[in-house]
Amino acid sequence: xxxxxxxxxxxxxxxxxxxxxxxxxxxxxxxxxxxxxxxxxxxxxxxxxxxxxxxxxxxxxxxxxxxxxxxxxxxxxxxxxxxxxxxxxxxxxxxxxxxxxxxxxxxxxxxxxxxxxxxxxxxxxxxxxxxxxxxxxx
Amino acid sequence: xxxxxxxxxxxxxxxxxxxxxxxxxxxxxxxxxxxxxxxxxxxxxxxxxxxxxxxxxxxxxxxxxxxxxxxxxxxxxxxxxxxxxxxxxxxxxxxxxxxxxxxxxxxxxxxxxxxxxxxxxxxxxxxxxxxxxxxxxx
Amino acid sequence: xxxxxxxxxxxxxxxxxxxxxxxxxxxxxxxxxxxxxxxxxxxxxxxxxxxxxxxxxxxxxxxxxxxxxxxxxxxxxxxxxxxxxxxxxxxxxxxxxxxxxxxxxxxxxxxxxxxxxxxxxxxxxxxxxxxxxxxxxx
Amino acid sequence: xxxxxxxxxxxxxxxxxxxxxxxxxxxxxxxxxxxxxxxxxxxxxxxxxxxxxxxxxxxxxxxxxxxxxxxxxxxxxxxxxxxxxxxxxxxxxxxxxxxxxxxxxxxxxxxxxxxxxxxxxxxxxxxxxxxxxxxxxx
Numbered sequence: 001x002x003x004x005x006x007x008x009x010x011x012x013x014x015x016x017x018x019x020x021x022x023x024x025x026x027x028x029x030x031x032x033x034x035x036x037x038x039x040x041x042x043x044x045x046x047x048x049x050x051x052x053x054x055x056x057x058x059x060x061x062x063x064x065x066x067x068x069x070x071x072x073x074x075x076x077x078x079x080x081x082x083x084x085x086x087x088x089x090x091x092x093x094x095x096x097x098x099x100x101x102x103x104x105x106x107x108x109x110x111x112x113x114x115x116x117x118x119x120x121x122x123x124x125x126x127x128x129x130x131x132x133x134x135x136x137x138x
Numbered sequence: 139x140x141x142x143x144x145x146x147x148x149x150x151x152x153x154x155x156x157x158x159x160x161x162x163x164x165x166x167x168x169x170x171x172x173x174x175x176x177x178x179x180x181x182x183x184x185x186x187x188x189x190x191x192x193x194x195x196x197x198x199x200x201x202x203x204x205x206x207x208x209x210x211x212x213x214x215x216x217x218x219x220x221x222x223x224x225x226x227x228x229x230x231x232x233x234x235x236x237x238x239x240x241x242x243x244x245x246x247x248x249x250x251x252x253x254x255x256x257x258x259x260x261x262x263x264x265x266x267x268x269x270x271x272x273x274x275x276x
Numbered sequence: 277x278x279x280x281x282x283x284x285x286x287x288x289x290x291x292x293x294x295x296x297x298x299x300x301x302x303x304x305x306x307x308x309x310x311x312x313x314x315x316x317x318x319x320x321x322x323x324x325x326x327x328x329x330x331x332x333x334x335x336x337x338x339x340x341x342x343x344x345x346x347x348x349x350x351x352x353x354x355x356x357x358x359x360x361x362x363x364x365x366x367x368x369x370x371x372x373x374x375x376x377x378x379x380x381x382x383x384x385x386x387x388x389x390x391x392x393x394x395x396x397x398x399x400x401x402x403x404x405x406x407x408x409x410x411x412x413x414x
Numbered sequence: 415x416x417x418x419x420x421x422x423x424x425x426x427x428x429x430x431x432x433x434x435x436x437x438x439x440x441x442x443x444x445x446x447x448x449x450x451x452x453x454x455x456x457x458x459x460x461x462x463x464x465x466x467x468x469x470x471x472x473x474x475x476x477x478x479x480x481x482x483x484x485x486x487x488x489x490x491x492x493x494x495x496x497x498x499x500x501x502x503x504x505x506x507x508x509x510x511x512x513x514x515x516x517x518x519x520x521x522x523x524x525x526x527x528x529x530x531x532x533x534x535x536x537x538x539x540x541x542x543x544x545x546x547x548x549x550x551x552x
Contacts, residue, residue: 009183010183010184011183012183013183013184013185014181014182014183014188015178015179015180015181015182015188016179016180016181016182016188016190016191017182017183017188019179040153041153041154041157042153042154043152043153043154044152044153044154044155044198044201045147045148045149045150045151045152045155045201045202045205046148046151046201046205046210046272047151050152050153050154050155050194050197050198051194051197051201051213051216052154052190052191052193052194052195052196052197052198053154053190053194055190055193055194055197055216056188056189056190056191056193056194057190058190059188059189059190059193060182060188060190063182063183063184063189064183067183067184072184074220074223075189075220076219076220076352076381076383076402077217077218077219077220077353077355077383077400077402078189078193078217078218079215079216079217079218079353079355079493079538080215080216080217081214081215081513081514081521081538081540082212082213082214082215083513083514083521085212099495099497099533099536100495100497100533104380104404105352105404107352107353107495107497107536109536119513119514122513122521122523122538124353124493124495124536124538126352126353126402126495128380128381128404134184214490214519214521214540215491215493215521215538215540217355217400217491217493219375219376219383219400219402221375221376221383237357237359237395237398238357238359238395242518242542243490243542245357245359245398245490245491247398257375257376260375260383260385260400262355262357262398262400262491264357264490264491264540266518266519266542285459286459286460287459288459289459289460289461290457290458290459290464291454291455291456291457291458291464292455292456292457292458292464292466292467293458293459293464295455316429317429317430317433318429318430319428319429319430320428320429320430320431320474320477321423321424321425321426321427321428321431321477321478321481322424322427322477322481322486322548323427326428326429326430326431326470326473326474327470327473327477327489327492328430328466328467328469328470328471328472328473328474329430329466329470331466331469331470331473331492332464332465332466332467332469332470333466334466335464335465335466335469336458336464336466339458339459339460339465340459343459343460348460350496350499351465351496352495352496353493353494353495353496354465354469354493354494355491355492355493355494356491356492356493357490357491358488358489358490358491361488410460
């Protein structure tokens with residue numbers, strides 16, 4: 001199955017990515033680039049973007065990249081470093097790429113930048129491939 | 139200022155924690171316990187709870203714990219391990235506790251369990267204290 | 277095979293753990309406690325214990341714990357937080373325990389304390405079980 | 415003070431980096447490249463390079479990079495992903511670069527490759543700058 005079709009179906013089913021307004025800009029083997037606009041309902045208690053939303057954008061990009069070969073992969077763990085605060089109206093670019101992939105596990109890195117090309121966060125995720133097909137051929 | 143008042147004000151201002159339905163169950167020095175119910179709009183593309191929402195619940199608990207002394211603390215980085223999938227209707231308990239705190243930095247651990255007392259995720263966050271007051275005495 | 281025998285054989289073969297002077301104090305299901313004395317050749321360029329040695333002590337404890345069932349497990353990734361510097365003559369206690377274990381992966385936490393019961397480091401490691409026996413029954 | 419002189423002095427004082435045989439190949443602003451040869455006494459209990467030694471090589475590169483401006487920086491935490499095993503005789507190249515730096519904190523990434531240009535490990539470290547000079551002008 002085409003990686004593009006797998007990711008399109010994942011996005012169509014993914015309620016929280018829809019809430020975040022994630023838009024797919026580019027996809028190739030082992031690589032995904034997304035975009036999202038920061039909204040008021042994403043803010044935390046000190047007036048900046050909630051770190052959980054930043055993480056979730058990276059986590060979606062990670063999931064799309066590690067599942068695009070149509071083999072269900074679940075996150076074992078992830079690490080994120082925050083380098084810049086986000087604000088309402090910011091436009092984030094979320095780029096994910098494969099660092100390493102074996103039959104059963106994979107390592108992916110995601111970088112998030114804002115509309116000023118400033119680095120907002122760096123994310124690394126490790127997944128385990130459960131050995132099942134994500135989307136069944138019909 | 140009372141830690142309880144600081145956290146109540148943070149929660150009142152925190153739009154994304156409100157979206158997640160986070161409820162404060164217990165608060166003491168260096169410790170916070172929250173609860174949330176998993177809803178359909180929190181799901182990902184493979185029918186389980188989006189890992190970003192799980193992370194965000196832990197991140198809020200972390201933020202409340204490291205800011206409760208009314209000194210603004212920002213997350214430098216965080217690490218999360220996922221041990222169990224979440225589903226619609228699950229009730230999560232989110233417990234955060236201080237592991238280490240210095241004048242300028244802090245380390246916090248958060249554990250999330252579901253209604254069956256199963257561990258869902260373990261989170262560790264490191265913060266930097268910027269040296270400003272979160273809520274001004276009035 | 278007895279977990280104790282597996283760990284004894286691992287220790288006997290482990291050249292770097294020998295260099296570190298790791299001593300096994302206690303072992304039970306999903307748990308290992310080790311001890312080591314900090315020496316001058318373990319110091320870094322600013323006169324404190326090299327963080328890599330601290331990590332390596334935790335990593336050995338992690339390896340002993342996740343391999344004790346005689347199923348080869350390799351580290352996928354690990355995270356460490358440093359809370360206190362180490363000095364020559366310090367006596368470290370290294371405690372590792374299983375947080376989660378599945379057929380193919382595992383999550384372990386290690387805490388290191390010094391002779392004053394002060395927390396030196398907290399470590400979390402994720403392993404993948406390759407499906408081979410570590411020590412063959414003879 | 416010249417970054418090169420700071421790192422040369424750190425290396426000269428660093429007993430454990432000496433034990434590891436770390437050699438400085440290149441240094442420029444926010445960047446350090448080191449090399450080391452894997453020896454039998456660095457092995458673990460399953461016949462491969464001990465993950466703690468891999469981590470320690472990355473940690474040294476991280477320390478040299480975040481201290482080269484002669485401002486003492488201590489590691490708060492670090493995350494490592496292992497992608498390939500190491501063996502006796504391997505020659506590792508350890509490259510560290512600054513990702514983000516503020517007056518008080520910094521984020522660094524280290525990549526380790528072997529003599530076949532295969533990725534062995536990816537490391538991310540966060541430091542806190544304590545506000546003291548590492549080497550006093552004389």
